Amino acid sequence: TSDEASPVVAPLMTTTYYVEVSDGNIILSDDILITVLPVPQLNLGEDFAICSGNEALLDAGAGFEFYLWSNGQTTQTITVSNPGLYWAVVMNEFDCYTTDSIFLTVNNLPAVNLGPDNAFCEGSQVMLSAGTGFTSYLWNNGETSYYINVTDPGQYWVEVTDDNGCSNTDTVMLAMLPKPLVDLGSD
Secondary structure (H helix, E strand, O other): OOOOOOOOOOOOOOEEEEEEEEOOOOEEEEEEEEOOOOOOOOOOOOOEEEEOOOOEEEEOOOOOOEEEEOOOOOOOEEEEOOOEEEEEEEEOOOOOEEEEEEEEEEEOOOOOOOOOOEEEEOOOOEEEEOOOOOOEEEEOOOOOOOEEEEOOOEEEEEEEEOOOOOEEEEEEEEEEEOOOOOOOOOO
16 A cells, blocks of 8 residues: 555665565564665866867876776876867776766967068167067067067077967077178279
8 A cells, every 4th residue: 555665765875674574464574784885986177278289187096997988998097188078987896886077178379470580681670579468478588578679690489378378489580681881982
């Protein structure tokens, strides 16, 4: 009848269950120990971003009997470089499993352009500009502004970093043209 106790239980901890049934004349009883096995703890961490061209190491943690990643790999760690959602399923020694996921964003590198290789006249100077709007600048001569003035020939490079912490470089070669010789001759 609907007044009877339900024969289904869902234990949250290891417990001994005792049951007694009767048909009015005969009483039967039994007990059973139900052991609740631990679910593995998996935490891939918070969603994060990397810079284009870099790789990220995703680690499901040690000590599991089985690993399965969204890309089909079955190792504790995977190396990724493409944006997207990655998930892992792990199983412990009790054949209990759990899953977790993480989203990877890939930020583009900042665009920096010092222009084409060029030449300038002896005795003059050239201004090289990496452009404004970057978080930091580092030139091969140690300068940290968005531009430098150049009076010597050679190779110059700049590394810029943006708000995402991504860096990129550009290089330019400058040659020096000698001053023209003017000789009007004797008076």
